[in-house]
Amino acid sequence: MTTKLIRIRPGVGAWMAANSSGNAGAVIGRGFKVIRNQNWMIIVSGFFEPVFYLLSMGIGLGALIGTVTGPGGHQISYAAYIAPALLATSAMNGAIYDSTWNVFFKLRFAKLYEGMLATSLGPLDVAAGEIFMALFRGFLYAVGFTVVIASMGLTTSWWALAMIPVALLIALGFAAIGMALTSYFTTFQQMDWINIALLPMFMFSATLFPIEAFPEVMQWFIMTLPLWHGVELMRQLSVGHWDASTAVHLTYFVAMSVLGVAFATRRLRTLFLR
Amino acid sequence: MSVIEATQLTKVYSDLRAVDAVSFRVATGESFGLLGPNGAGKSTTMRMIGGTSLRTSGTLLVNGLDPETHGPEVRASLGVVPQTDNLDTELNARDNLIMYGRYFGLPYSYLRPKAEELLQFAQLSEKATEKVDNLSGGMKRRLTIARALVNEPSVLLLDEPTTGLDPQARHILWDRLFRLKEQGVTLIVTTHFMDEAEQLCDRLLVMDHGQIVAEGSPAALIQQYSTREVLELRFGSDRNVALVERLRGYADSIEALPDRLLLYTADGEAVLARVRADGLDPVTSLVRRASLEDVFLRLTGRSLID
Known part of the structure; x- marks a missing residue:
């Protein structure tokens, strides 16, 4: 009974001894080696997705719409209105893909983590290394997309540079929660639920039109969803305008990241050790 | 001294007692075999030794440490050859060895010459830059075994090491394993091939339905039960x-x-x-x-x- 208690409530030091050798760097080293070898195409294709959305919706649809009311009541072009929202969405999609489908595949089919976990690496090292690689990929996308929209004149403030670290914060929140959720899944069919949740969130989170288009009850519901906070935050940064809501959005993602990492950490042994 | 001490080791999946109150000890330098049909609980026992499967009850010590609470430390002295090859298909043969060594925290200065030595041991020197997918089944198996040696383990866990190999490839592998045994490495082998058990193991545990049904040297078991x-x-x-x-x-x-x-x-x-x-x-x-x-x-x- 005593040993059982010790196993359930270990101290931080004991937990680290069970789950980490402090060598997430080796997992990251492996990630970079693989990128150098072959994976540039995957990275490049991920960069183009939001660019295509921006060109078709922003330029195409934007010609019909003209200007819309942006943060602080300024009139901005429709392309400038959706560009930051697309960056937030792309950060979310990339992080979710890497932390769910990618993790699931490497766990169940490529058996990559099985090999890693037969070494000194613990589940924490593997998770931290993989989340780092997901964020690195998100960083490349964010830099690329920010350069694109800035060169198209869709940002009006140097604060737009802050969109890059904020994209990483959004990605961290989603990646941590995604990895924790993956620990509950055993089949590809269950993984599809993630897409079923993400697509409507993209459509309705004030990405392509203002939230005021919805009845008030629905607005309140959307405001509980993470992507809406990401979209609004990015939009404010792109024009360098803030108010009290900026702090709320930031706090939302800091909290989501902290809770997400805690959640993923709790599920770590269930995910990797069966 | 015992390398492994398992007492009443038990693993229950939702609908299955995969390992059921199994107790055994393995001495340093011993070649120890787990013999039994598919589903006898051999692989689950191996995974619990490596700390990658959490036991339901019982105690387990590997080199004096509990793999569940000291997984990374325990595995630092283990070499694991899983039942199905899980080589990194995104890396070539040499990088598979080097990266695996990195997971143990070993420096490149040690790993570069070590990788060449292991490629030679596995008779894969000419295949060093080949993608893993382009290797034959026997080559992949040898690379997996070479990979398990990168940290110079004192205990080698081999889960069905020769399943799916042709007779020639099996004999090459047995020869390599025998050399390791001569060097004092403790071998723990699961197999459902009796000839393999007879070739490699000093002592055997015969398992069925998660339980031990007999224990002894191959010769003693034959004498006692046949x-x-x-x-x-x-x-x-x-x-x-x-x-x-x-x-x-x-x-x-x-x-x-x-x-x-x-x-x-x-x-x-x-x-x-x-x-x-x-x-x-x-x-x-x-x-x-x-x-x-x-x-x-x-x-x-x-x-x-x-």
Whole structure:
């Protein structure tokens, strides 16, 4: 009974001894080696997705719409209105893909983590290394997309540079929660639920039109969803305008990241050790 | 000193007692085998030793440490060869060895020459820059074993090391494993091949349905649970079972398999002569030495390979 208690409530030091050798760097080293070898195409294709959305919706649809009311009541072009929202969405999609489908595949089919976990690496090292690689990929996308929209004149403030670290914060929140959720899944069919949740969130989170288009009850519901906070935050940064809501959005993602990492950490042994 | 001490080791999945109160010890430098059919609990036991599967109850010490609470430290001195190859398909053969060493926190200055040494050991030096997917089954298996040696482990866990290999590849592998044994590496092998168990293991645990059914050296197990010789008779699938009663008095015991009858006796030729003299004319007959296969059959009533 005593040993059982010790196993359930270990101290931080004991937990680290069970789950980490402090060598997430080796997992990251492996990630970079693989990128150098072959994976540039995957990275490049991920960069183009939001660019295509921006060109078709922003330029195409934007010609019909003209200007819309942006943060602080300024009139901005429709392309400038959706560009930051697309960056937030792309950060979310990339992080979710890497932390769910990618993790699931490497766990169940490529058996990559099985090999890693037969070494000194613990589940924490593997998770931290993989989340780092997901964020690195998100960083490349964010830099690329920010350069694109800035060169198209869709940002009006140097604060737009802050969109890059904020994209990483959004990605961290989603990646941590995604990895924790993956620990509950055993089949590809269950993984599809993630897409079923993400697509409507993209459509309705004030990405392509203002939230005021919805009845008030629905607005309140959307405001509980993470992507809406990401979209609004990015939009404010792109024009360098803030108010009290900026702090709320930031706090939302800091909290989501902290809770997400805690959640993923709790599920770590269930995910990797069966 | 014991490398492994397992006491009442148990693993229960939602609907299955995969390992059921198993206790055993493995001494330093010993070659220890877990023999049993698929689903006997061998692989689960191996994963618990490596700390990658969490036990339901019981205690387990590997080099004096609990792999569940000190996984990274325990695995630093283990080499794990899993049942199915899990090489990194996104890296070439050499980088598979180097990266795996990095996971142990070993420096490149050690790993670069070590990788060449291991490629040579696995007879894969010419394939160093080849993608893993382009290697044959035997080459992948040898690379997996070479990879498990990168940290110079004191204990090597081999889960079905030669399943799926052709006879030549198996013998190359056995030779390599035998050299490691000579160097003092403790080998823990699971297998459902009796010849492999006889070749590699000093001591065996025979497992079935998650439980230990017998323990001892291959020779001792055969002596204890079988006769010296076995007479195999085939009368055709219709007549085999029908003749069991009639042959009962000829041997110490009889096992009826779907395709043949096994008569356990000290002198196979003599029994065969008496069977023939009795007017029974088997389609084919064979006298052979008893093996671990017979031990398993006697203990469980089933053959090792279904």
